[in-house]
Amino acid sequence: xxxxxxxxxxxxxxxxxxxxxxxxxxxxxxxxxxFFGGAQYSPEPKRTVSPxxxxxxxxxxxxxxxxxxxFMSKNYKKVRERCRKGIPASVRPKAWLYLCGGQLLLEKHxxxxxxxxxxxxxxxxxxxxxxxxxxxxxxxxxxIREEGLGQQELFCVLKAYSVLNPKVGYFQAQAxxxxxxLMHMPAVQxxxxxxxxxxxxLSGYYNPGLEVLQRDGDILHALLRRxxxxxxxxxxxxxVEPVLYATEWFLCALTRTxxxxxxxxxWDCFLCEGVKVLFKAALVILAGAxxxxxxxxxxxxxxxxxxxxxxxxxxxxxxxxxxxHMQRLNLTEEDFEFEHQRQTAKRRAMANRSGS
Amino acid sequence: xxxxYDYLFKLLLIGDSGVGKTSILFRxxxxxxxxxxxxxxxxxxxxxxxxLDGKKVKLQIWDTAGQERFRTITTAYYRGSMGIMLVYDxxxxxxxxxxxxxxxxxxxxxSADVEKMILGNxxxxxxxxxxxxxRGEQLAVEYQIxxxxxxxxxxxxxxxxxxxxxxxxxxxxxxxxxxxNPPGGRTGAHQLRANEQQRKPTSWLSRCSVx
Numbered sequence: 001x002x003x004x005x006x007x008x009x010x011x012x013x014x015x016x017x018x019x020x021x022x023x024x025x026x027x028x029x030x031x032x033x034x035f036f037g038g039a040q041y042s043p044e045p046k047r048t049v050s051p052x053x054x055x056x057x058x059x060x061x062x063x064x065x066x067x068x069x070x071f072m073s074k075n076y077k078k079v080r081e082r083c084r085k086g087i088p089a090s091v092r093p094k095a096w097l098y099l100c101g102g103q104l105l106l107e108k109h110x111x112x113x114x115x116x117x118x119x120x121x122x123x124x125x126x127x128x129x130x131x132x133x134x135x136x137x138x139x140x141x142x143x144i145r146e147e148g149l150g151q152q153e154l155f156c157v158l159k160a161y162s163v164l165n166p167k168v169g170y171f172q173a174q175a176x177x178x179x180x181x182l183m184h185m186p187a188v189q190x191x192x193x194x195x196x197x198x199x200x201x202l203s204g205y206y207n208p209g210l211e212v213l214q215r216d217g218d219i220l221h222a223l224l225r226r227x228x229x230x231x232x233x234x235x236x237x238x239x240v241e242p243v244l245y246a247t248e249w250f251l252c253a254l255t256r257t258x259x260x261x262x263x264x265x266x267w268d269c270f271l272c273e274g275v276k277v278l279f280k281a282a283l284v285i286l287a288g289a290x291x292x293x294x295x296x297x298x299x300x301x302x303x304x305x306x307x308x309x310x311x312x313x314x315x316x317x318x319x320x321x322x323x324x325h326m327q328r329l330n331l332t333e334e335d336f337e338f339e340h341q342r343q344t345a346k347r348r349a350m351a352n353r354s355g356s
Numbered sequence: 357x358x359x360x361y362d363y364l365f366k367l368l369l370i371g372d373s374g375v376g377k378t379s380i381l382f383r384x385x386x387x388x389x390x391x392x393x394x395x396x397x398x399x400x401x402x403x404x405x406x407x408l409d410g411k412k413v414k415l416q417i418w419d420t421a422g423q424e425r426f427r428t429i430t431t432a433y434y435r436g437s438m439g440i441m442l443v444y445d446x447x448x449x450x451x452x453x454x455x456x457x458x459x460x461x462x463x464x465x466x467s468a469d470v471e472k473m474i475l476g477n478x479x480x481x482x483x484x485x486x487x488x489x490x491r492g493e494q495l496a497v498e499y500q501i502x503x504x505x506x507x508x509x510x511x512x513x514x515x516x517x518x519x520x521x522x523x524x525x526x527x528x529x530x531x532x533x534x535x536x537n538p539p540g541g542r543t544g545a546h547q548l549r550a551n552e553q554q555r556k557p558t559s560w561l562s563r564c565s566v567x
Binding site for chain 2: 038127128131132135136137138139171172173175176206208209210211213214243244247248251252256303306
């Protein structure tokens with residue numbers, strides 16, 4: 001969705017002229033994250049943290065990564081606090097690999113990635129993967145070239161996962177997640193991170209049936225009632241179901257939704273604290289976009305509301321706003337657990353009713 | 357605020373992953389083509405208002421992800437659709453064979469009287485073609501559904517396809533209206549729409565009316 005936004009703004013008003021090329025929105029110099037254009041392109045360098053602070057943080061992170069087990073078992077709160085402040089870019093790839101347990105998996109199965117690649121792979125999966133290779137972050141330097149190294153690696157990572165876990169095989173939402181990981185680390189590490197994210201963090205999201213996704217949509221809607229009752233009422237009134245706006249948020253772990261700097265910060269927390277970080281980000285976006293009464297009044301319908309959620313004001317997607325409000329949401333672990341139990345029971349009852 | 361259209365039609369695009377549903381919709385709504393599209397995850401929509409025989413027809417077109425796994429969430433949205441475009445890729449045999457499965461999906465999930473149309477997309481790629489135009493036509497005859505080959509890239513038949521589908525929906529609606537309304541009665545657009553809402557079961561789509 002976000003990409004289409006950029007194309008629209010680059011193309012401007014509807015014209016008679018055929019807009020086959022996208023030159024107007026593409027530059028010759030990539031931005032600091034590797035984007036030549038598209039919604040994620042952000043040319044202005046970011047300077048919110050001073051170089052001396054970054055240096056100090058880097059040292060702290062290096063010390064932590066060298067004593068990882070000890071920190072995680074005895075001082076998890078410190079790790080979490082540092083993740084919330086933002087992991088310095090230089091140590092981020094390694095930190096992510098450690099945080100999500102990818103490093104442990106890699107150490108446990110050092111040869112497996114290569115072995116998985118030797119397998120022929122399910123033909124249907126292979127075809128589905130191939131169709132998606134050029135459709136992930138097409139403006140990023142790694143993926144801009146058809147059959148370039150980035151697309152080749154993306155194929156390998158997705159194929160290896162489909163062979164490792166044939167029950168899931170390949171699901172389209174995994175491609176942006178894998179591509180995002182590949183921007184930060186070598187393929188074998190990206191693979192084990194993808195395994196951990198698919199099987200632990202987003203457990204069940206990619207399974208046939210998409211039951212877990214639908215349940216989590218219900219949980220999100222229920223939590224919204226506590227955090228932003230007016231927005232909750234508005235969505236209910238116009239029957240804006242979570243599946244219509246939150247599917248891509250959840251399935252792609254926000255990789256297609258947020259501006260890059262915000263995305264990196266949210267992922268720092270996501271890999272430390274788990275899927276509830278995605279819920280929190282979603283709740284902040286919903287409240288930020290539909291919070292003002294005059295916005296809700298203007299968006300008096302399903303499509304109008306979806307349109308607002310598709311293009312939330314830039315301010316609320318900025319990293320400072322987002323991180324600040326995510327931590328101020330005032331939702332406890334128990335709140336999440338309570339809604340989880342409630343919605344699971346609700347769905348089970350519904351399934352029983354329709355089954356009998 | 358006054359309504360800026362006479363009719364509101366809800367359309368749906370379905371078909372295998374990668375056949376060009378999003379590109380077709382982008383061509384129709386923005387009159388542009390983009391080689392750098394991202395795969396559709398979930399459900400998206402675009403809106404365009406067209407002029408049809410002097411009436412303003414607002415088309416609300418829903419685009420769906422093609423991979424089979426998405427069907428559990430997308431089929432819920434078949435019900436409120438008045439027209440469905442079935443899209444395959446003429447350079448991909450499998451996507452053509454799957455049209456039959458997509459039709460079965462419609463039969464199981466959409467209203468019985470939904471208007472349908474089959475589109476064979478990417479017809480500009482003649483060198484890579486795997487499905488001849490004749491086979492497309494044959495399939496269409498078999499199911500008695502209108503058919504046209506399109507190219508979102510070269511802007512071929514995309515407008516035609518949407519106008520045709522919209523015209524068929526409009527004709528069907530007016531015919532129904534005549535049948536249920538004795539001659540001499542009021543046949544204003546407003547009344548037609550109200551009637552339409554009655555006919556359809558309440559669904560998420562029918563809630564989406566724009567002021």
